[in-house]
Amino acid sequence: MSTSSASLALTMKDAAELVGVDYRTIKLGIENGTIPTVQLGPAPDDPPRPAIACIRRRRLTSLRRARRGRDRRAFT
Template identity: 70%
Template structure:
């Protein structure tokens, strides 16, 4: 788990923990385009604000 509670970009695993769903739910949302991602170097990450919007959570 990412140790920074204020990270602006999350791994798929960290995103799943943050919103309380399984990893495959995050992956499916990314594949459908309902969860946004950004490319940071070699990694595809999920912006915290976009993830929370996708799950209807006010940040």
């Protein structure tokens, strides 16, 4: 079970032991929405989609500028 006896949070493994089912049963219940969950701790590492688009645009712009600069230097 959890490391703290006062903890209200359960891991999937803890929940499976408590209910007396396999870990995979708990995982499937979470995936199909029959078992509600709350994520604790830091947010996922995936940045929001608008941020990804902005980063890609900036990279492309800087790459284009770098290529133009190299081309000009080659001909002077």
